[in-house]
Amino acid sequence: xxxxxxxxxxxxxxxxxxxxxxxxxxxxxxxxxxxxxxxxxxxxxxxxxxxxxxxxxxxxxxxxxxxxxxxxxxxxxxxxxxxxxxxxxxxxxxxxxxxxxxxxxxxxxxxxxxxxxxxxxxxxxxxxxxxxxxxxxxxxxxxxxxxxxxxxxxxxxxxxxxxxxxxxxxxxxxxxxxxxxxxxxxxxxxxxxxxxxxxxxxxxxxxxxxxxxxxxxxxxxxxxxxxxxxxxxxxxxxxxxxxxxxxxxxxxxxxxxxxxxxxxxxxxxxxxxxxxxxxxxxxxxxxxxxxxxxxxxxxxxxxxxxxxxxxxxxxxxxxxxxxxxxxxxxxxxxxxxxxxxxxxxxxxxxxxxxxxxxxxxxxxxxxxxxxxxxxxxxxxxxxxxxxxxxxxxxxxxxxxxxxxxxxxxxxxxxxxxxxxxxxxxxxxxxxxxxxxxxxxxxxxxxxxxxxxxxxxxxxxxxxxxxxxxxxxxxxxxxxxxxxxxxxxxxxxxxxxxxxxxxxxxxxxxxxxxxxxxxxxxxxxxxxxxxxxxxxxxxxxxxxxxxxxxxxxxxxxxxxxxxxxxxxxxxxxxxxxxxxxxxxxxxxxxxxxxxxxxx
Numbered sequence: 001x002x003x004x005x006x007x008x009x010x011x012x013x014x015x016x017x018x019x020x021x022x023x024x025x026x027x028x029x030x031x032x033x034x035x036x037x038x039x040x041x042x043x044x045x046x047x048x049x050x051x052x053x054x055x056x057x058x059x060x061x062x063x064x065x066x067x068x069x070x071x072x073x074x075x076x077x078x079x080x081x082x083x084x085x086x087x088x089x090x091x092x093x094x095x096x097x098x099x100x101x102x103x104x105x106x107x108x109x110x111x112x113x114x115x116x117x118x119x120x121x122x123x124x125x126x127x128x129x130x131x132x133x134x135x136x137x138x139x140x141x142x143x144x145x146x147x148x149x150x151x152x153x154x155x156x157x158x159x160x161x162x163x164x165x166x167x168x169x170x171x172x173x174x175x176x177x178x179x180x181x182x183x184x185x186x187x188x189x190x191x192x193x194x195x196x197x198x199x200x201x202x203x204x205x206x207x208x209x210x211x212x213x214x215x216x217x218x219x220x221x222x223x224x225x226x227x228x229x230x231x232x233x234x235x236x237x238x239x240x241x242x243x244x245x246x247x248x249x250x251x252x253x254x255x256x257x258x259x260x261x262x263x264x265x266x267x268x269x270x271x272x273x274x275x276x277x278x279x280x281x282x283x284x285x286x287x288x289x290x291x292x293x294x295x296x297x298x299x300x301x302x303x304x305x306x307x308x309x310x311x312x313x314x315x316x317x318x319x320x321x322x323x324x325x326x327x328x329x330x331x332x333x334x335x336x337x338x339x340x341x342x343x344x345x346x347x348x349x350x351x352x353x354x355x356x357x358x359x360x361x362x363x364x365x366x367x368x369x370x371x372x373x374x375x376x377x378x379x380x381x382x383x384x385x386x387x388x389x390x391x392x393x394x395x396x397x398x399x400x401x402x403x404x405x406x407x408x409x410x411x412x413x414x415x416x417x418x419x420x421x422x423x424x425x426x427x428x429x430x431x432x433x434x435x436x437x438x439x440x441x442x443x444x445x446x447x448x449x450x451x452x453x454x455x456x457x458x459x460x461x462x463x464x465x466x467x468x469x470x471x472x473x474x475x476x477x478x479x480x481x482x483x484x485x486x487x488x489x490x491x492x493x494x495x496x497x498x499x500x501x502x503x504x505x506x507x508x509x510x511x512x513x514x515x516x517x518x519x520x521x522x523x524x525x526x527x528x529x530x531x532x533x534x535x536x537x538x539x540x541x542x543x544x545x546x547x548x549x550x551x552x553x554x555x556x557x558x559x560x561x562x563x564x565x566x567x568x569x570x571x572x573x574x575x576x577x578x579x580x581x582x583x584x585x586x587x588x589x590x591x592x593x594x595x596x597x598x
Contacts, residue, residue: 007063013430014458019087020044048083237400280359284395287378297533301582304598307565311595315344315358320587324371325578334585337368348595363391363400372418384416404437410451417464428459452489479504516543523589524573531577539575
């Protein structure tokens with residue numbers, strides 16, 4: 001258990017692990033923050049920046065623990081190195097002394113600790129200094145206290161020189177004409193309006209369904225639900241397509257195989273769901289290896305986009321985080337990932353309206369942030385999630401296999417991109433690290449993954465150059481967009497310099513265009529997407545009314561087309577272009593997809 005005055009490492013999301021000191025809050029605001037925090041929270045002050053924070057005890061590690069060398073290597077910024085140096089100097093000054101506990105301590109801007117009650121420097125920070133006048137100076141005083149006493153004496157001499165005491169006495173002897181007090185005016189008494197009773201919280205905010213049963217996809221219970229399904233997150237997930245195959249639930253499986261219990265329950269209880277799942281698997285299994293040839297497109301084709309009947313559906317229960325098309329020419333098949341780790345498949349504009357169907361699986365337990373399809377084999381659909389797992393869905397085998405696993409040593413896996421030529425997964429993490437994992441490595445261990453520190457804060461996106469896979473681009477919350485040479489990253493496995501770097505006054509999540517991105521709390525952040533058939537414009541959501549999606553010229557930054565419809569009344573934050581047809585799909589925060597096509 002850490003005590004007040006101890007030196008610790010503090011780990012916060014979006015920042016490198018930082019040295020700090022446990023102390024007691026001084027100001028009322030600091031005391032209020034600690035009181036309102038969760039039980040077991042600790043008040044710390046960071047070295048270098050002198051900022052304070054209230055952090056949970058699980059994010060605090062002893063400063064002299066065995067893993068301290070790992071934390072020291074996480075960042076090479078000047079501020080981080082200066083803070084570590086200051087912490088080491090403070091730790092060395094504690095040798096042979098006992099920490100004072102009679103008063104509440106706080107650190108001054110010079111790095112010393114001053115008693116709140118008396119303002120004197122404690123023996124913890126006293127150091128041996130050389131005084132110009134050893135006969136009159138106290139050798140036990142620190143350099144800061146000696147300087148303070150010298151300033152006090154200089155100010156007293158200045159006051160005596162100005163003779164301010166005599167002036168103050170003469171001024172007090174003068175009579176001051178007092179202004180007569182004005183009579184108090186009483187405000188008119190008004191009748192108080194009775195307070196109305198508070199409106200009860202809706203069932204959605206309470207985490208309940210319409211019938212009052214708990215909603216496992218609600219934000220209020222999503223964390224508890226993720227913990228309850230933690231045992232099925234690792235290994236291979238088998239999809240049971242029919243009732244006869246449910247007997248496999250009782251068979252003995254090896255350690256690397258688990259059954260998706262939620263899929264089995266939904267299929268067993270609902271025969272219609274069983275039929276739709278089997279039908280969708282049959283449709284997707286019909287597509288195999290192919291070579292995509294993207295034909296150039298013209299921006300004028302955007303005028304032909306329309307929102308038609310049977311082109312919109314709710315395909316996942318939660319907020320959509322990722323969206324893509326299956327690259328086929330005869331069908332419009334959409335894949336979407338949501339906040340709860342669900343993967344939904346929907347066929348828009350089927351040839352037979354009665355043949356329309358959609359299906360859903362749950363390969364992950366946290367937000368599904370990326371979906372990638374192997375351009376040479378459509379039977380390999382890769383998904384990655386905040387739970388640190390990269391899976392490959394093979395519809396012809398009805399199975400989700402685990403291709404890579406990233407633990408939270410270097411932060412949460414935010415997004416990933418796949419280089420199918422190298423068979424490598426590039427993952428970006430919220431601690432500023434980029435991970436490189438070879439999918440051919442067996443077994444897939446976290447120790448076999450290379451981590452490179454590229455940014456000081458969270459990396460929100462990584463993208464591989466489709467023309468030359470030797471270069472990748474990363475965007476970060478440190479307000480920078482950088483291009484890196486993969487060959488240098490694989491060679492050094494350490495921090496290296498980018499090939500090019502651009503900065504912005506705001507945090508960068510993609511290329512910056514002047515646009516209203518104030519999506520608020522309940523909407524997914526806007527993500528601009530380029531058309532692979534024509535890279536002169538991009539598509540992005542629109543917060544104004546009437547609701548629409550906007551196509552913007554990337555050179556001029558001006559809109560070239562806007563898609564609107566009477567049936568379109570939602571803000572779509574995530575979009576995707578079809579690589580072969582003139583179609584675009586948008587997903588909103590309720591799990592609904594809207595397909596615009598010609």
